[in-house]
Amino acid sequence: MSTFGHAFRVTTYGESHCRSVGCIIDGCPPGMELTESDIQPQMTRRRPGQSSITTPRNEKDRVMIQSGTEFGITLGTPIGLIVLNEDQRPRDYGNKTMDMYPRPSHADWTYLEKYGVKASSGGGRSSARETIGRVAAGAVAEKYLKLAYGVEITAFVSSVGNIHMFPPTTEAPTPSQNPDFLKLLETIDRKTVDQFLPVRCPDEKKSEEMADYIAEYKEREDSIGGTVTCVIRNVPSGLGEPCFDKMEAELAHAMMSIPATKGFEVGSGFGGCEIPGSIHNDAFIRAPESDKSSKSGIPRPKLTTKTNNSGGIQGGITNGAPIYFRVAFKPPATIGQAQNTATYDGDGEGVLAAKGRHDPCVVPRAVPIVESMAALVIMDNLMQQIARHGARTHLASLQNRAVSTENSVDRQ
Amino acid sequence: MSTFGHAFRVTTYGESHCRSVGCIIDGCPPGMELTESDIQPQMTRRRPGQSSITTPRNEKDRVMIQSGTEFGITLGTPIGLIVLNEDQRPRDYGNKTMDMYPRPSHADWTYLEKYGVKASSGGGRSSARETIGRVAAGAVAEKYLKLAYGVEITAFVSSVGNIHMFPPTTEAPTPSQNPDFLKLLETIDRKTVDQFLPVRCPDEKKSEEMADYIAEYKEREDSIGGTVTCVIRNVPSGLGEPCFDKMEAELAHAMMSIPATKGFEVGSGFGGCEIPGSIHNDAFIRAPESDKSSKSGIPRPKLTTKTNNSGGIQGGITNGAPIYFRVAFKPPATIGQAQNTATYDGDGEGVLAAKGRHDPCVVPRAVPIVESMAALVIMDNLMQQIARHGARTHLASLQNRAVSTENSVDRQ
Amino acid sequence: MSTFGHAFRVTTYGESHCRSVGCIIDGCPPGMELTESDIQPQMTRRRPGQSSITTPRNEKDRVMIQSGTEFGITLGTPIGLIVLNEDQRPRDYGNKTMDMYPRPSHADWTYLEKYGVKASSGGGRSSARETIGRVAAGAVAEKYLKLAYGVEITAFVSSVGNIHMFPPTTEAPTPSQNPDFLKLLETIDRKTVDQFLPVRCPDEKKSEEMADYIAEYKEREDSIGGTVTCVIRNVPSGLGEPCFDKMEAELAHAMMSIPATKGFEVGSGFGGCEIPGSIHNDAFIRAPESDKSSKSGIPRPKLTTKTNNSGGIQGGITNGAPIYFRVAFKPPATIGQAQNTATYDGDGEGVLAAKGRHDPCVVPRAVPIVESMAALVIMDNLMQQIARHGARTHLASLQNRAVSTENSVDRQ
């Protein structure tokens, strides 16, 4: 369905050519300052038309808060968010090529199989405009996470085609074994990432290579894929709900729900399968003093790990170390090149050549979408854990139990 | 939480050392023949102690149906399934090494951070015994899927450490470009996979190499990871719920909820990011006559695709082609080797050397778990689509719409 | 939260003085004709300002479809619905009386207890404007129910204060024993009900009495309660999900979520507790031929009941007979009369006299809200049952079972 989350819940609506797209956020904490200016920056980062290598569709994508705040303060009630579809233009069915042939590897045919009817223009619900609601909601979640816990979420482009920022080596079959990668995770922020526009790969040389590579594909009316890596710092420990809703399972769900994704890996990922357990295991160490409380004064965990092949998650639960993961995006399906394909009814064959605006590579624009979905997952799990932890603190403490602990979600 | 699915919903319970583990299945179609003998085979495939390279813990793992059937027929009411924990043995907290040190990369510490209390013995809820409920429920889902739609689900080990069944090449950076791989997907079944025990890699030479490789790790009290590939054939088209609950998102969620998983990729996966769109796009072709109806007489889609880089899913919705995906499993955290680590409170350091039974490599036993989670995802989405499609068929058909279609979930 | 339903799911947003109120409908069957003109009539029936006995707030309440349809046909994707708040006017906190005193029996104080912050003007989220989203969504559900199954839903005012349309008697301690009541249920429709505006009690004499009674309360700046009775005809049999989501439980949930409700009873209700089982039991009889198929050709159940004390629901599942229930609405909390009460902080006492627009009796305007919530419950349960029934029909039939049946949700 079009709802994501349990305690912090987002429901989205909208197709490529309807009146507006938007979402309702349910469960946002009351008493938080919130205006459109908190949401717009990510909307703008997601927006098409930012450079010559992305689609020229030019929309202002101004978000408007409909409800749930008063005088700039959240009320705890549902927040309605709307963005107008300024250049909507549905059109009638006709004998146009695109009406006869489902676009290969696009959602045209499967939507028709599912619903028995489909939008006539653009991608309908499968359009990238569907992600506007996600980004708007993510910005709200992120504001809370930053204010209350100092959580920082930054995504960047880690590969385009076969150009990798951290290619696997014999010593480091996975980036989680690469010191340069780990160092970058500690400091990277959005401002830095955006200095590397249009590609958003925070490495000058690689970034240029990637830009040229994408330009080549654009020129020959083809497309290419890539990967986005995301790091989340200062996440409280204890988030994630065993057994089906492990933190990595929810992140995977969130990321693989973004259009055009083909893969997800967390921590050491696929490369980690090739490392012995004796190296892969993250030994516990005492957390450095400087880490022991967040900016807002909430205590941080007493332990951390020496290495971080786990990617900040163990047994499906966050351990307070940085969470990082990588998402694979396929080459966009809509290309200008002519393609042989079949008609909807299977009775004919023909050639389809897409007209109109489309990205040769989606990863630069995917960056804020990945960040937003990450924020939604963390926020939802945080609220669930606050309930669990809060409920526990109202019970008498278990004196005779050898082991007990303070959790980092709460101040007390 | 411990519930998976919406229309076909499973809730599990159980730790490593409690009285029993089990699950409740809610939403199973009524009127289906079902006895323990439908469930036990997958339970047995999952069971430890099947060979010298898996853990020697020897449990019979006999499943007992508690409710929801009468005279071997499902009633449509919740099905309670129980498996006794025959050798349960919780023990008191003491001064033992394992009580002082959280095991590196295990769930000991994060469970304590989350709950403020944890099971004293074994993995508690994070134990592999937690997967028993999943496998039992998956077997029920699978029975329906096979009876009604002829769905076939088979998983196998595709890599152990750096030994890959289908290693990436310049021509085929992803297995989805490898004809041998695609051919295998068409025919592989569980019986064949089990001929390659103890590793379950259906390639004689690779299988032997992998077995030797795992044995080496066992000998040096270390562990190693690997990947499991799974194919699902004869899935109806139209399954998967845009936008957050795309089929690949739900599969990713399901797979990444299995203990020890680090990555998921579907269709062309991570390798697919390196292929141009012009090659990656799957052209539509007319489905061969032989495919046009399933064994049980339900019509199959009119179109199929020439290639299958999409992995049977487009726009989050199944297209009727085989669904295939790959799951990464890390090296098990519990190893016999001594490891330096910290005490729970961070005040001490020490050396931990795990005693007891544990697998040097989990992928062979993960095979039925992957299949079971796949069955749960398909079944849940199928029931949701039956509701949607059924509701539509009761409306007058849209004569004036250029495009309409027959969906493969229903007979009519 | 602000979401209702599972397979047909509605999420609403909006306060009394924000930019707009609205909802997102997820799970609407695709391929249904739908325009604003299907929704507006119920919006207008709910609208304030329809007569001298309701609040004079004058809003046009025009609904605008944002998404989910194209060329007047539903796409199966989420339907966004918006109604502008034309005369919104939030105002700053000040020293006004209404800022110092929580209104007795209103939501002012509890909202503050819950959220720690509340809207400054009007009822905020507890305003009757919150019901706009419900009515809009209900109209969409109802359109489907009518088109596909001929379902008819009609509510009417059955009492105001102590003036009852069907007062209990010794012979009929509950209306379900009253032949006049049962006869009315068979034929009553909205057109008839609206002939009895402003009260919507379809009995000429009682209606006049009630109007006079309400007018009296208005004059003395007081308020009075009443009840609404609702009947749903032509519901398919088999709807309702044991055990927690019985049809009557979901109806009760839906009705008691409407602002100002204090009670719910179905079928014989509270009065039914006073009748012996031998009279209360509804004997089964063969359904009359004329009932055996609905307008749209879907078969109706073979049996019906001679009496209908069950109110069309047995064991939590519909039996095809008319469903009827009654909902109690308390006297509105906001009255013009001066009331003694305490300040928010409990330190002061004072007198509160509400200014502004308010209804002396809500039941006439509650009529379309009750109908809408009823439609949402039936639609959601129908779609769940279609999934269940559809899944069953794909299994081979159980030849050796003595008892089997055809279900009325499906054509086959």
Next chain:
Amino acid sequence: MSTFGHAFRVTTYGESHCRSVGCIIDGCPPGMELTESDIQPQMTRRRPGQSSITTPRNEKDRVMIQSGTEFGITLGTPIGLIVLNEDQRPRDYGNKTMDMYPRPSHADWTYLEKYGVKASSGGGRSSARETIGRVAAGAVAEKYLKLAYGVEITAFVSSVGNIHMFPPTTEAPTPSQNPDFLKLLETIDRKTVDQFLPVRCPDEKKSEEMADYIAEYKEREDSIGGTVTCVIRNVPSGLGEPCFDKMEAELAHAMMSIPATKGFEVGSGFGGCEIPGSIHNDAFIRAPESDKSSKSGIPRPKLTTKTNNSGGIQGGITNGAPIYFRVAFKPPATIGQAQNTATYDGDGEGVLAAKGRHDPCVVPRAVPIVESMAALVIMDNLMQQIARHGARTHLASLQNRAVSTENSVDRQ
């Protein structure tokens, strides 16, 4: 489905004649002492065979904890609870009378309409044994509520047939206007209620009348209904989730999901519709000092109300005053008297006379079930509110807002 609750979630299974009945509780706070002895007392109160006026079926109904605790402490993981069906005896379909005729007003026919198949013996899933899982889970919720907040939940029989403990009068058309009723609510507890066994009506004279009345119905093989009133004291303020999940809506849902219920009213209820707003409104007053902190030290609200027609809920949210409501139970459908009815296929008519064990009046046994469902609702809403409130406390406080408050769910 068979799941109730969101943050504290219960899933039940079991029919009248299967191996066992039981439930899984998900979301129980960790660190709470819990053994079977906390659960058994309510199980025993619910158990049949307690007196000559209830069914003689004699089961021990011993609950066994399967998981989720260790050494008598909850782990925060799912708690599996099982009760064996000691005298299970499904039997084959035959030519017996009860196989040919669906019992009037029972669930036989509707289950068949819904599922196309039904249990051959007893009520199957519609049996009163289904309530065992509810009562077991309710006992766990209740333990937490009492330990952490001092919440007290007591239900009692308030009417049998037309014998009412608090019959409506001109001065008090609803018990909420009756001082005796309000006084009883302040002190009544389970021990007192059970002194009035077998009827559980805490009024010596009325109790005897009711017992005689029920005995009469038993003698003539007939049955009679009644009502149960329940009070919940010391509930924190701020519980209940607008707008669809108002506290009264969730209570109504919970109560109307209990078998044989026909009505629900909260606070002034149906009678409250007949009182002017000026009387019905509950004026706020400062809470007495003695009330300002609960037994466990959690602060209580600053305000309370002079009267309590609201029944402790305003705008769907608890205000800290006692919550009370009344539930209507119809006369049991299964009676010994001969009844004319039709065969399943509608082709025949005949006479059905039930054999076997059945209650002439269910209200005495319904008492613990009502209490348990109430506990589940309060617990689930409490945990949701702890999340909301906890999340808010981590934000900087809103200095410039005129109105703010301390919530009673939390210590801080």
